[in-house]
Amino acid sequence: MPNASARPKHGRRTRRRRRADPARNELVSSSLESAQQCLFSQDYGTAFVHYLLVLNLAPVFKDFARESFRFTLFKWAEELDSVGRIQDLFDCYEQALELYPADEVILNSMGEHLFRMGFRDEAAGHFHKALKLRPDFPEARENFYRVANWLVERWHFLMLNDHGRNRKYQQAIQKAVHNGCNTVLDIGTGTGILGMCAKKAGAAEVYACELSKTMYELACEVLTANGMDGSIKILHMKSLDMEVPKDIPHRVSLVVTETVDAGLFGEGIIESLIHAWHHLLLPPKRGENEFGEQSATGRVIPAGATVFGMAVECLEIRRHHRLCVTEVGGLSMAGAGELQSPVNCSSEPDDSMEPYTTERLSRLPGGYKPLTEPFTALNIDFNNVQELEGLSSREVQEIRLPVTQEGALDALAVWFQLHLDEESSLSTGPQEDTCWEQAIYPEHSAKGFVLKKGDELIVEVSCRDAYLRLCSVAVLRDGHKIHLDKHVDSQYSGNPNPEAELCSALACLQTDQSQTKDFCVLECSEMALLNNQEYHQSFSTALAKLISQLKVKCRNQEQESVFQSDPAVSANCSSLLYVLDVSEGFSLLSLIAASQGHVKAYSSMEKNKQQEVLKRLARSSNISEQHLEFWLNHMEDEQGMLQRPSREKLWSAIILDCVETCGLIRQKLMEKASLARCLLEEGGRIFPAKIVVYGMLVESDILLLESAVQGQEPTLGFNIAPFINQFTVPVHVFLDFSTLECRHLSESVELFVLDLMDTNANYTNREVKLQATSAGRITAIPFWYQIYLDQEISVSTLNQNSHWKQAAVVLQQPLEVRAGEWVGLAVKIHKSTISISAHILNTPAQME
Secondary structure, eight states: OOOTTSOOOOOOOOOOOOOOOHHHHHHHHHHHHHHHHHHHTTOHHHHHHHHHHHHHHOGGGHHHHHHHHHHHHHHHHHHHHHTTOHHHHHHHHHHHHHHOTTOHHHHHHHHHHHHHTTOHHHHHHHHHHHHHHOTTOHHHHHHHHHHHHHHSOHHHHHHHHOHHHHHHHHHHHHHHHHTTOOEEEEESOTTSHHHHHHHHTTOSEEEEEOOOHHHHHHHHHHHHHTTOTTTEEEESSOGGGOOTTTTSSSOBSEEEEOOOOTTSSTTOHHHHHHHHHHHTBOOBOOOTTOOSOGGGSBEEESOEEEEEEEEEEOHHHHHHHBOOOSEETTEEOGGGOEEEOSBOOOSSOOTTSBSOEEEOGGGOTTOOEEOBOOEEEEEEETTOHHHHHTSTTSOOEEEEEEBOSOEEOOEEEEEEEEEOSSSOEEEOOTTSOOSOOEEEEEOSSSSSOEEOTTOEEEEEEEOTTSSOEEEEEEEEETTEEEETTOOOGGGTSSSOOHHHHHHHHHHHHHHHHHHHHTEEEOOHHHHHHHTOHHHHHHHHHHHHHHHHHHHHHHHHHHHHHHHHTOHHHHHHHHSOEEEEEOOSSSOOHHHHHHTTSSEEEEEOOOOHHHHHHHHHHHHHTTOOGGGEEEGGGGOSOGGGOSSOSSSSOOEEEEEOOOBOTTSSBOTTHHHHHHHHHTTEEEEEEEESSEEEEEEOOEEOHHHHHHHSOOSSSOBTTBOOHHHHGGGOOSEEEEEOTTTOOOEEOSOOEEEEEEESSOGGGOOSEEEEEEEOSSOEEEEEEEEEEEEESSSSOEEETTSTTOSOOEEEEEEEEEEEEOTTOEEEEEEEEETTEEEEEEEEEOSHHHHO
């Protein structure tokens, strides 16, 4: 029966035009006018509020107001950033994106703020959206390349290209599933490859979790492309937050994971496996002959690991972790206090310190010397929850290592063997062809202590905070125990009296207090910079030349002013020369400038501990405190760092930090140089004055393997490459060209020149022609810099003692070349980012 109460259907009517609302129109008009007035008076916060009101009430104005709204947003965001109102800053961007959800410029700008704040996942998402909206947007592309290096680290590509490693994991998973482990959880799934191996092996149920938003979204795309999106449930969360039955319906019989770093435990595998055994896994098999189905018990792949280590001598490690020089740029370092890197495996865990860093020992410039045979530091069974839980409370293990070669004790190098099951394992050893680096525990207490053949090195191994910690504590030599962290003679005597022991203890206590007070941590790159004597001596010489020239100029002007009776010129010449050092991080260049005499130097260092180091060095070098100041202490906003020292003065020299440690030119370098030139007095100079970029053609398989998943064949039968290769970046950073596995196919050639003193000398594109000296495949163009402080004095970033690394442009498609052929390189620099493409020059006209 029809519904009698239903409303009758009406025919289609013409939509009425909304009536004009005079009050609304008046509000929009007055708010728009107010926004423009506030913009003119630089009241960006109020202008932003007015624009929000206008654009919400009258969306028709969006196109008209877009540019002004963007400008207002960016200026207001700068102000909010400068006063630390970070949440308000992001709220403003969210409001802006509600109005302009497809504005690539706003998306890119918000991504830049997110990246600076450390939200790399979120930043990548914004850069990626901006690029999808406008693929030719250079700022978004460069930002995406930079953040991609953080989000999808190069080892992902190496790992997927490591066919042996992939097959071993696949075989171990297949065997476990065929033996009855039919419910699987993949912890830290990454691309999803291990979970897909389990499904392909026949597992009835497969679950996976991934914390990184970028990798989670990538894994979802991979599962869909391989037709497994309906059969593998992937969760964007930490395994520690997973619960049964909230996230997965029941406990699983197999956990697969590779959440291990070079130090084995650094990615939290112990904590995640303890949680999994208690909350997500079926109970373990209790005995060899236990009756019952395999599917009723749980297990983990990998099943366990054995950790190995050895003591090494290595200058490259040493110079990145402790001060190796007594003098820097003419300054004695005796008064600096205790300086060291943030990598320190002390017996007492400290949140501000990392217990180890990572290096590929086979690629360290200058190599390394083993001082002991490899030793077993630890065995761990991942299928024994009691062992996992007891790891942090294990007693400190003391291991005695016979010294096999004489050398300075610089570090303990550590690697491991990962036991996938009873039959299969993977090694991360320094001699293995593997995607893994080794863990490096630098020695601070030893301070260059030379081990002799026949000594015994005593090493302590502990896991107090679920990090593996190895510390060299003492050396046994000729029956005496030499403690490496003590500096008192009583350690050498066989039977000191109690009074002497008490005096020694008090002396140690006093020394420790002094060291704590004068202790400063520098980043590894800052420590290497401090040890770069050639760099500092070059700066010292160039600064001395400039200051000498300016003093002569002042004296000449002063003599002229006497004849002309001009007291203003005379007063100006008698005042100090002003030098500003805006180097990133720790820098002694301001102090080196101040040591020249007649100079007032300003440092841009902002960390109090680092400022204290400079003050101590100034005192010990008899440099007046009046001649050294900290520029950022005078600034309300770091963005305004480049400005006049005072209303009456200009700078005699401005020192810019031009090259990042990773091997790239610093962002916005040329903009900073343009501003700096306007702040120089006549005859003043920017340091450096010029940067020349050099490069060469090479063939390097390792750069290809680190840049993208190679080959046309699917990885273990899965289609992964197109998705992970979205994160391929054209420029590789942190390279050591001296140890890079490659064949040189040409001589080095000048690629580009950046002139910081003469803007008219600069260009954005250059065609470079060079001749191949050997036949091969051009896969990359490594590049480095000759940094000219003036016309005669320069430093190279390729020098083995340099604190800089090198970078390389990796070609999307390798280029076959014959010996003698000419190659054309199209070199471009856009906002400090270098791009290079290569092609063979076939015709005589092209070669000319």
